[in-house]
Amino acid sequence: MFDPKPNAPAEYRGPFSTIATKLPGVRFTELFPKIAAQSDLFSLVRSNVNHSGDHLIAGSLGLTGDTADADTHSPNFGSIMARQRPATDVGR
Incomplete structure (x- = not known):
């Protein structure tokens, strides 16, 4: 969803199209x-x-x-x- 690989062969891509984000070369699912419109405001960890x-x-x-x-229960x-x-x- 956050790394849809639009140039991959069709059998590896998902059913949804991609849209541009504010970051060059980064595309998200449609x-x-x-979230795509605010992509310059957060970091995306790819691995x-x-x-x-x-x-x-x-x-x-x-x-x-x-x-x-673990014995501790961290939030x-x-x-x-x-x-x-x-x-x-809410809903923004």
């Missing part, structure tokens, strides 16, 4: 026009490397800094953002 072959553990590690089975990244910067314009 499903994200509002992630960790030492776990388990998606659950890797996701937990990336979002909280702990593995999913999810989204929870921290919601608390630190609550939404002021």
Whole structure:
């Protein structure tokens, strides 16, 4: 969705078209026009490397800094953002 590869062979591309963003050479799926319009305001991580072959553990590690089975229960990244910067314009 964020790296749709529009020049790949048809059998590898998804069913949606791509749209330009504010960043040169970066295209998003047509499903994200509002995000594409604000693409100069955030960073997009295109790759992630960790030492776990388990998606659950890797996701937990990336979002909280702990593995999913850790004794500590750190808040999810989204929870921290919601608390630190609550939404002021829902649906924007």
